[in-house]
Amino acid sequence: MQLALSAEDQKFREEMRTFFTTEVSEDIRRTVIEGRELTKEQIVESQQTLNGAGLAVPHWPTEWGGRDWSDLQRHIWNEEMQRAGVPTPLAFNASMIGPVLAQFASQEMKERFLPRTANLDIWWSQGFSEPDAGSDLASLRTTAVRDGDDWVVNGQKTWTTLGQYGDWIFTLVRTDPDVKKQAGISMLLIDMTTPGLTVRPIELIDGGHEVNEVWFDDVRVPGENLVGELNSGWTIAKFLLGNERVGVAPVGTTKRVLARAKSLAGDRAAEPLTAARIADLENDLLALELTALRVVANSTDGEPHPASSVLKLRGTELQQAVSELMVDLAGPASIASGADGSSALEEWTHHTTPTYLNLRKASIYGGSNEIQRQIIARTILGL
Numbered sequence: 001m002q003l004a005l006s007a008e009d010q011k012f013r014e015e016m017r018t019f020f021t022t023e024v025s026e027d028i029r030r031t032v033i034e035g036r037e038l039t040k041e042q043i044v045e046s047q048q049t050l051n052g053a054g055l056a057v058p059h060w061p062t063e064w065g066g067r068d069w070s071d072l073q074r075h076i077w078n079e080e081m082q083r084a085g086v087p088t089p090l091a092f093n094a095s096m097i098g099p100v101l102a103q104f105a106s107q108e109m110k111e112r113f114l115p116r117t118a119n120l121d122i123w124w125s126q127g128f129s130e131p132d133a134g135s136d137l138a139s140l141r142t143t144a145v146r147d148g149d150d151w152v153v154n155g156q157k158t159w160t161t162l163g164q165y166g167d168w169i170f171t172l173v174r175t176d177p178d179v180k181k182q183a184g185i186s187m188l189l190i191d192m193t194t195p196g197l198t199v200r201p202i203e204l205i206d207g208g209h210e211v212n213e214v215w216f217d218d219v220r221v222p223g224e225n226l227v228g229e230l231n232s233g234w235t236i237a238k239f240l241l242g243n244e245r246v247g248v249a250p251v252g253t254t255k256r257v258l259a260r261a262k263s264l265a266g267d268r269a270a271e272p273l274t275a276a277r278i279a280d281l282e283n284d285l286l287a288l289e290l291t292a293l294r295v296v297a298n299s300t301d302g303e304p305h306p307a308s309s310v311l312k313l314r315g316t317e318l319q320q321a322v323s324e325l326m327v328d329l330a331g332p333a334s335i336a337s338g339a340d341g342s343s344a345l346e347e348w349t350h351h352t353t354p355t356y357l358n359l360r361k362a363s364i365y366g367g368s369n370e371i372q373r374q375i376i377a378r379t380i381l382g383l
Contacts, residue, residue: 005076009072009073009076012073012076013076013080016055016076016077016080016081017080017083017084019053019055020080020081020083020084020086021084023049023053024046024049024050024084024086025042025045025046025049027042028042028045028046028085028086028087029084029085029086030085032085032086032087033085033256033260034347034348034351035257035348035351035352035355036351037208038087040123040165042087043087043090043120044120044123046086046087047087047089047090047093047094047119047120048119048120050086050089051065051089051118051119051120054067055067055077056089056094056118056119056120057089057094057098057118058073058074058077059074059095059099060098060099060102060114060118061102064098064102064110064114064115064118065114065115065118071296072293072296075292075293075296078252079251079252080252081252082250082251082252082253082256083252083253083255083256085256089120090120090123090124092123092124092125092126092161092162092170093117093118093120093122093123093124094117094118096124096126096170096240097113097117097124097126097170097240098114098117098118099239099240100170100187100227100236100239100240101113101114101117101227102114103239104227104228104232104236104239105227105228109189109224109227113189122167122168123162123165123166123167123168124166124167124168124169124170125160125161125162125163125165125166125168125169125170125192125214126160126161126169126170127142127157127160127169127170127171127172127190127214128140128157128171128172128237129157129158129159129160130142130155130156130157130158131156131158137172137237138181138182138185138234139181140155140172140173140174140185141155141174142154142155142156142157142171142172142173142174142216143155143173143174143175143177144173144174144175144186144188144221145175146175146223147220149222149223150220150221150222150223151173151175151188151220151221151222151223151225151226152218152219152220152221153171153173153188153190153216153218153219153220153221154216154217154218154219155173155215155216156213156214156215156216157169157171157213157214157216158202158211158212158213158214159202159211160199160211160212160213160214161210161211161212162210162211163192163199163211163212163214164199164201164209164212166192166199167191167192167193168189168190168191168192169189169190169192169197169214170187170188170189170190170227171187171188171189171190172185172186172187172233172237173185173186173187173188173233175230175231175233176231179231182234183231183234184231185231185233185234185237186226186227186228186230186231186232186233187226187227187228187232187233187236187237188221188225188226188227189221189225189227190216190219190221190225192214194219194220194221195219195220196216196217196218196219196220197214197215197216197217197219198214198215198217199212199213199214199215200212200213200214200215204357204358205357206337206353206354206355206357206358207337207354208354208358210358241367249288249292249311249312249314249315249316250315250319251285251288251289251292251315253319254285254315254318254319254322255285255289257322257323257326258278258281258282258285258322258325261278261322261325261326261329262278264326264329264348265278265329268329274329277325278325281318281321281322281325284314284318284321285318288311288314288315288318291307291310291311291314292311294307295307295308295310295311306375306376306379306380307380309367309372309373309375309376309379309380310372310376310380312366312367312369312372313369313372313373313376316359316362316363316369317369319359319362320356320359320360320362320363323352323355323356323359324356326352326355326356327352327353327356329352330348330349330352330353331349333345333346333349333350334349334352334353334356335353336349336350337350337351337353337354
């Protein structure tokens with residue numbers, strides 16, 4: 001296996017690096033690098049800068065803004081974007097509903113939504129998770145009943161990330177309760193300003209507001225907002241979740257944060273225990289990076305290689321381990337998450353504990369790590 005980049009790929013890497021470090025707002029990149037929370041406006045500005053240069057949705061079909069790149073080029077694009085502190089394009093738009101619409105929607109629906117989805121003129125929310133359903137997506141209970149030309153939707157979704165910013169929500173609903181549970185699900189696109197739709201915040205352990213509940217009380221949805229065929233939602237959901245798991249190991253981001261941790265540690269980075277801890281993390285990240293290149297080299301027809309489960313598992317573990325290192329380097333100051341600008345503490349220390357707590361979720365989203373262990377055991381180890 002050849003892991004060294006060709007001259008052409010190295011040139012491509014330099015082009016990506018130059019664009020990300022010169023064309024995306026320095027203020028936005030500093031916000032990411034310093035671990036502060038991005039505003040909605042910053043996320044929109046960043047994605048529109050990328051889209052203006054054709055770099056927001058390179059994995060989409062070319063007629064809708066894709067670039068027909070190789071898997072390796074997409075890997076380099078993603079890694080350099082993370083390394084530069086550029087926010088990755090909003091996943092709900094770029095990695096979830098966009099590819100779904102390109103694959104399953106009518107031509108009219110594609111023309112209506114895809115250009116505005118790529119440019120983040122529409123902020124999409126995801127309406128999959130429900131209370132009491134856990135990881136069993138097929139157990140959803142939100143219903144959609146046909147009434148004339150409309151669907152009438154009732155039920156509740158939860159853990160809707162950044163739903164407070166959402167313009168539209170792509171939602172799985174039960175449209176046939178009398179068949180096998182996977183066979184009675186459809187996908188609807190719902191305008192979040194529709195009467196009867198309510199978004200309620202969920203306060204997280206770090207004090208932040210990132211996720212929400214979304215309630216539907218006799219929400220009327222035009223029949224034309226059905227994606228694909230009636231009762232084809234399970235097939236669409238599997239397609240969407242497969243895309244979500246691609247590129248799930250944030251190698252570039254974790255390398256950048258670890259390098260910053262070394263810089264902030266100063267003389268402490270040379271203390272034996274700290275130095276050994278950093279060296280272990282660097283070695284593990286290098287191994288993960290090489291594994292990512294192996295996965296890219298062995299992926300065919302856009303299908304994730306089974307080893308992508310290893311990337312998800314180790315990628316999130318290392319992301320969490322580096323966040324724990326940042327907390328330990330900040331010491332007692334790490335608990336001052338509510339400190340304002342008048343605090344004598346260094347600002348970076350304020351963000352370490354909220355970030356550490358927030359990243360606990362990485363073990364669950366995109367297919368839980370326990371599920372990934374089962375996939376590794378079955379498809380790679382043959383157990």
